[in-house]
Amino acid sequence: MRAIRNLTTGFLFFCTAIAVLAQDPLPSWNDGAAKKAIVDFVKTTTTRGSPQFVPPEERVATFDQDGTLWVEHPAYTQLLYCLDRVPVVVKARPELANVEPFKTVMSGNREAIAHLSEEDLIKIAMTTLTGMPVDDFRAEVKKWIASARNERWKRPYTDLTYLPMQEVLKYLRANGYKTYIVTGGGQDFVRAYAEATYGIPPEQVIGTAIGTKYGYDKDGKPFLTKEPKLILDNNNAGKAEGIYLEIGRRPYAAFGNSTGDQQMLEYTKGGSGARLAMIVLHDDAKREYAYGPATGLPDTRVGTFTQALYDEARKNWVVISMKNDWKKIFAFD
Amino acid sequence: MRAIRNLTTGFLFFCTAIAVLAQDPLPSWNDGAAKKAIVDFVKTTTTRGSPQFVPPEERVATFDQDGTLWVEHPAYTQLLYCLDRVPVVVKARPELANVEPFKTVMSGNREAIAHLSEEDLIKIAMTTLTGMPVDDFRAEVKKWIASARNERWKRPYTDLTYLPMQEVLKYLRANGYKTYIVTGGGQDFVRAYAEATYGIPPEQVIGTAIGTKYGYDKDGKPFLTKEPKLILDNNNAGKAEGIYLEIGRRPYAAFGNSTGDQQMLEYTKGGSGARLAMIVLHDDAKREYAYGPATGLPDTRVGTFTQALYDEARKNWVVISMKNDWKKIFAFD
Numbered sequence: 001m002r003a004i005r006n007l008t009t010g011f012l013f014f015c016t017a018i019a020v021l022a023q024d025p026l027p028s029w030n031d032g033a034a035k036k037a038i039v040d041f042v043k044t045t046t047t048r049g050s051p052q053f054v055p056p057e058e059r060v061a062t063f064d065q066d067g068t069l070w071v072e073h074p075a076y077t078q079l080l081y082c083l084d085r086v087p088v089v090v091k092a093r094p095e096l097a098n099v100e101p102f103k104t105v106m107s108g109n110r111e112a113i114a115h116l117s118e119e120d121l122i123k124i125a126m127t128t129l130t131g132m133p134v135d136d137f138r139a140e141v142k143k144w145i146a147s148a149r150n151e152r153w154k155r156p157y158t159d160l161t162y163l164p165m166q167e168v169l170k171y172l173r174a175n176g177y178k179t180y181i182v183t184g185g186g187q188d189f190v191r192a193y194a195e196a197t198y199g200i201p202p203e204q205v206i207g208t209a210i211g212t213k214y215g216y217d218k219d220g221k222p223f224l225t226k227e228p229k230l231i232l233d234n235n236n237a238g239k240a241e242g243i244y245l246e247i248g249r250r251p252y253a254a255f256g257n258s259t260g261d262q263q264m265l266e267y268t269k270g271g272s273g274a275r276l277a278m279i280v281l282h283d284d285a286k287r288e289y290a291y292g293p294a295t296g297l298p299d300t301r302v303g304t305f306t307q308a309l310y311d312e313a314r315k316n317w318v319v320i321s322m323k324n325d326w327k328k329i330f331a332f333d
Numbered sequence: 334m335r336a337i338r339n340l341t342t343g344f345l346f347f348c349t350a351i352a353v354l355a356q357d358p359l360p361s362w363n364d365g366a367a368k369k370a371i372v373d374f375v376k377t378t379t380t381r382g383s384p385q386f387v388p389p390e391e392r393v394a395t396f397d398q399d400g401t402l403w404v405e406h407p408a409y410t411q412l413l414y415c416l417d418r419v420p421v422v423v424k425a426r427p428e429l430a431n432v433e434p435f436k437t438v439m440s441g442n443r444e445a446i447a448h449l450s451e452e453d454l455i456k457i458a459m460t461t462l463t464g465m466p467v468d469d470f471r472a473e474v475k476k477w478i479a480s481a482r483n484e485r486w487k488r489p490y491t492d493l494t495y496l497p498m499q500e501v502l503k504y505l506r507a508n509g510y511k512t513y514i515v516t517g518g519g520q521d522f523v524r525a526y527a528e529a530t531y532g533i534p535p536e537q538v539i540g541t542a543i544g545t546k547y548g549y550d551k552d553g554k555p556f557l558t559k560e561p562k563l564i565l566d567n568n569n570a571g572k573a574e575g576i577y578l579e580i581g582r583r584p585y586a587a588f589g590n591s592t593g594d595q596q597m598l599e600y601t602k603g604g605s606g607a608r609l610a611m612i613v614l615h616d617d618a619k620r621e622y623a624y625g626p627a628t629g630l631p632d633t634r635v636g637t638f639t640q641a642l643y644d645e646a647r648k649n650w651v652v653i654s655m656k657n658d659w660k661k662i663f664a665f666d
Contacts, residue, residue, distance in 0.1 A: 057528070203581055232564070
């Protein structure tokens, strides 16, 4: 009886497999060079007998997060988190209320906050992101990410992921690729929501990382505390170095959207065989934003997409135009 | 026709599954508290409905390497590699021939080599393990590991893995656990052979890590060079910190054999639910070695297993006696 049920399950599985094969894996993409590059890459690297076949264990694909997987305007989400945390920190340490840059943040003066220096922002990050047990930090981020809302769309930040990129993540995984986030943002911050948001587990999130300190609580149980000590600056060349440190393999596919991703894309493309390097161009002022070489919006706080990078991209990589290549941008559209 | 073949495959799979269930997953283990602890842990954490059930994505098990997965006497394998590399480095940089500690190594005086200081060994490690492209390093280690032989057994080091531990790795993986090596040894060194030797891919090897430097070759292709800059000292508390950095989850099971593993075992055991912490006691002078609290052989170059650690282990963890718990030690026995 059980054997018969098993046989039936096998047959149903077979039918489902056929149905899946017939579906377009990237329905939110318009037909064009970008979509074709992805489909061709997957076919050539996963078809047995293909001269560019890649063994399953070597299938690694890396994705920048801010501006590549979700909206990075008006500022990196992590920065908004840090600013939101300042009142909590000041409540616990009242002496900070009269010290800059905390005084400016507490004033609520948006104009002044927008003009804080890089150094001020690092001070705010170190104060709001370190000094607590790692489990407390993760719980706080989870709570914040569930309640915070983006100003323009009045939705949780996790709703603002790009549907076409979510499809790429799923399509690659369905073809045996391990998908990684490789972000200039904080590794711990992104790990707190990446599994629920992208189906990417913590061990597949590589980001800017700070150290931890081992200690014991009052019951003698060990725990780790976040320390203000930089271990990995996961930007620019740091992305290639971070990939080597935490994966130890050169990716076969990489996706980015700014100069911070340049070396990751070059490093990926520099490997032998079929390699895919793609860069998202924000050229859709209506449905999202237009900035960088596309036009308009000046790049200040967000990763820059310079003309030089655009030239390199058009020569060596594949450019994704949000305006032309994406049928839909968000799942809620 | 294809559907029928699929149904047959399904049925065969079913039969195989039944056969596997009936087999002892740990045939090289004698019945006893250690074997029972492993089997009970797997059952309680992977049986749906069990109050201590662990979701598949959280199933992480970490293993020290030297002395836990393979023989660590007469010295860590990586040290032997470094000593073997000295003549190659001296050939490329002849000025080192008259500089200590390279002069002593080149003399071949085994007594003098055995008495090199910690500082000398670090100097040798930094000189032989850095300064080359990461791909060259990996290729060199693979070549060496294929040809080098252990003195006592006259076999490749990769033959000297403990069969009972190989069974534990496979048993845990068959039950949805991701198995990691967490070694005080060099991350890059162990990654070069871990996949072939233990079925553990590079991204699941965490070890003492140095930095890399991004650059371009004469054709403009990017590559990484190993730099003499310590990023992660993966020993003692560093093991818990390394696990947090590269996995971001607390393990459910951990295996070690020395004070360098103490914090990893404590950190694992400190989590909620069913957690397994096991420590290998080298008490088999005949089939392998006896050292640490077991008796005899003094611990100098190899990780120490102190009496204090033994007391902590007997109280909180499970001790594996090589002599009593292991029916066979090596696959070639």
